[in-house]
Amino acid sequence: MPDPWAxxxxxxxxxxxxxxxxxxxxxxxxxxxxxxxxxxxxxxTGPLTIRxxxxxxxRSHSAxxxxxxxxxxxxxxxxxxxxxARTRRIDLTERGRALVPFLEAEWRATHxxxxxxxxxxxxxxTAAVGEVRRALERRSMRQxxxxxxxxxxx
Amino acid sequence: MPDPWAxxxxxxxxxxxxxxxxxxxxxxxxxxxxxxxxxxxxxxTGPLTIRxxxxxxxRSHSAxxxxxxxxxxxxxxxxxxxxxARTRRIDLTERGRALVPFLEAEWRATHxxxxxxxxxxxxxxTAAVGEVRRALERRSMRQxxxxxxxxxxx
DNA sequence: CGCTGATGTATTAGCGCTGTTATATTAGCG
DNA sequence: CGCTAATATAACAGCGCTAATACATCAGCG
Numbered sequence: 001m002p003d004p005w006a007x008x009x010x011x012x013x014x015x016x017x018x019x020x021x022x023x024x025x026x027x028x029x030x031x032x033x034x035x036x037x038x039x040x041x042x043x044x045t046g047p048l049t050i051r052x053x054x055x056x057x058x059r060s061h062s063a064x065x066x067x068x069x070x071x072x073x074x075x076x077x078x079x080x081x082x083x084x085a086r087t088r089r090i091d092l093t094e095r096g097r098a099l100v101p102f103l104e105a106e107w108r109a110t111h112x113x114x115x116x117x118x119x120x121x122x123x124x125x126t127a128a129v130g131e132v133r134r135a136l137e138r139r140s141m142r143q144x145x146x147x148x149x150x151x152x153x154x
Numbered sequence: 155m156p157d158p159w160a161x162x163x164x165x166x167x168x169x170x171x172x173x174x175x176x177x178x179x180x181x182x183x184x185x186x187x188x189x190x191x192x193x194x195x196x197x198x199t200g201p202l203t204i205r206x207x208x209x210x211x212x213r214s215h216s217a218x219x220x221x222x223x224x225x226x227x228x229x230x231x232x233x234x235x236x237x238x239a240r241t242r243r244i245d246l247t248e249r250g251r252a253l254v255p256f257l258e259a260e261w262r263a264t265h266x267x268x269x270x271x272x273x274x275x276x277x278x279x280t281a282a283v284g285e286v287r288r289a290l291e292r293r294s295m296r297q298x299x300x301x302x303x304x305x306x307x308x
Numbered sequence: 309c310g311c312t313g314a315t316g317t318a319t320t321a322g323c324g325c326t327g328t329t330a331t332a333t334t335a336g337c338g
Numbered sequence: 339c340g341c342t343a344a345t346a347t348a349a350c351a352g353c354g355c356t357a358a359t360a361c362a363t364c365a366g367c368g
Contacts, residue, residue: 003187003190003191003261004264004265004268005169005268007284008162008279008283009166009353009354011283011287012159012162013325013355014290014295015295016325018294018296018299019295021296022296022300022303025296025300032324032325033157033325034325034326036157037157050344050345050346051343051344051345060327060328061345061346062328062329062345062346062347063326063327063328065345065346065347066327066346066347069346069347084335084336084344085334085336086334086335086336086343086344086345087335087345088345088346101305102305105304105305106299106303107157108302108304109300109302109303109304110157110158110299110302111158112302113295113298113299113301113302114159116298116302117286117289120289121282121285121286122281122285123277123278123281123285124277124282125162125277125283125286127277128277128278128281128282129161129162129279130161131276131277132275132279133161133165135271135274135275136168140172141168141169141172141267142172142175144267144270144271145172145173145176145260145263145264146179147263147267148263148266148267148270149176149260150259150263151255151259152255152259167326167352170352170353188352188353188354203317203318204317204318204319205316213354214354214356215318215319216319216320216355216356216357217353217354217355219317219318219319219320220319220320220354222318223320238316238317238362238363239361239362239363240316240317240318240362240363241316241317241318241362242317242318
């Protein structure tokens, strides 16, 4: 028996793998799943700096800097010095922009699939996650575990 | 907006972090969360080979080999050549064995906390995961996404 | 009897995902 | 000039995986 949320972890891993398959089926090369959201975001907002993009995606600027470096390597974005020469404007290349319609379609389809799934089962996963989050705000997992912790003598 | 299961991912990450806090609160050093299950398993089964342990924990033998190497570095297990010189018997050291009662207590407490959580919310997470799994066996995520995929013209 | 090739086991290199901290660079600003 | 802000990069942490390698074993064959 693995840890209590191993099945949850496995589910996530499997879902991610299936997204990759959707990409592969479309013959999309060199686009890792983590690339999709930055690209979609940039398509909507126009050029952003690293920090703006990071805030927008709720990641650290360091993490985004690394992702953007990878995107640049794949020729999906450019990074031009901005009006303030400290900042750089991250913008889509033609190739990056061309990808966005599909990525967005996949994004919407995935959301729809999740919604379908939630409606199909008695215990909707999305609802469960939200409820657990709120329950943990009331009392943390650490506290809950502590309350149940019975240590054997010795 | 992150990907559809970003919140799920975040939840997992947070839960793992809280387990670490429980360890830290007990002053346990050098024991990463991934160490717990191999140690507990070995305590129940006695010495196992890498492959047996891997099967037992449903991990790749490669992953377990690496974990065992880390366990050895921490002085928690030994790895002696077995009767068949192809294999090695992984066994607990004194230090490893001494840890097991606490790790098991934490394990039980965590399960109890999860059960409590499941009972506390309208949509039990554990149930949701199982139901989603079964739903995906009926129709894969890949298919579901494909069915909802509407690509824009161009 | 000894070699050969198939199989099983373990390790290791390299990669994926996530993130962090620390440091260097450069620019803006008072 | 010195402080602050933005970015980039290196090194590291965690989790896992596959594929290649090394080695042992064993069956079969000449």
